[in-house]
Amino acid sequence: MKIQAIELEATGKPELLIVAEQLLNQLLSGYPNDNFIKSSSFHTLGNIYKLRNDLETALKYYKEAVDFEKIWPNIKTQADIDFSDLVVKMNKPEYFDLAEELMHKRLEKSLFPLEKYRGYSILAIISQSRGDNTNFERFKKLAEENASKETSGLRYHKDLGTVKKRDSWLDRILKKK
Numbered sequence: 001m002k003i004q005a006i007e008l009e010a011t012g013k014p015e016l017l018i019v020a021e022q023l024l025n026q027l028l029s030g031y032p033n034d035n036f037i038k039s040s041s042f043h044t045l046g047n048i049y050k051l052r053n054d055l056e057t058a059l060k061y062y063k064e065a066v067d068f069e070k071i072w073p074n075i076k077t078q079a080d081i082d083f084s085d086l087v088v089k090m091n092k093p094e095y096f097d098l099a100e101e102l103m104h105k106r107l108e109k110s111l112f113p114l115e116k117y118r119g120y121s122i123l124a125i126i127s128q129s130r131g132d133n134t135n136f137e138r139f140k141k142l143a144e145e146n147a148s149k150e151t152s153g154l155r156y157h158k159d160l161g162t163v164k165k166r167d168s169w170l171d172r173i174l175k176k177k
Helices: 002-011 014-030 035-051 055-071 079-089 093-109 113-129 133-148 168-175
Strands: none
Touching: 002 014, 002 035, 014 035, 035 055, 035 079, 055 079, 079 093, 079 113, 079 168, 093 113, 113 133, 113 168, 133 168
16 A cells, blocks of 8 residues: 555646545554554655645654654655755744754765755755855755766666756755855
């Protein structure tokens, strides 16, 4: 059910998003003690609401996934990046400390230029909002370096995790200064 819901969400079609949401809710209520499915279900529900442009609800689901992953750190999704991305795009300073913490943790272990591009962009925007020009410039430079990388550094999957499409919103904010 989880895989089917993720595939339906990926289509972005409104009628299929309804079915994906129903599947995930059924999964969560039918298997309340299955910790393996919770984080990815919350993350996918966040994606569904983001596609519907209900950003407050998307943020709520991403936060649920993030909170769950703090308790169960061996279960990991992209919820931390999606949560932090939405926090800066919605300008939610009450979550900036959490987003900053999440991005630093993600970047410690990240191999992929795409994750680094997004993470450093988020950190740059948070730094800029705090008037920390030194870190703003440093993170902005790191974001740009990672956005420009043409390989991931992996031997057999050289372009896995590279930036194929830049986030115009992040780039616009970073170029303002």
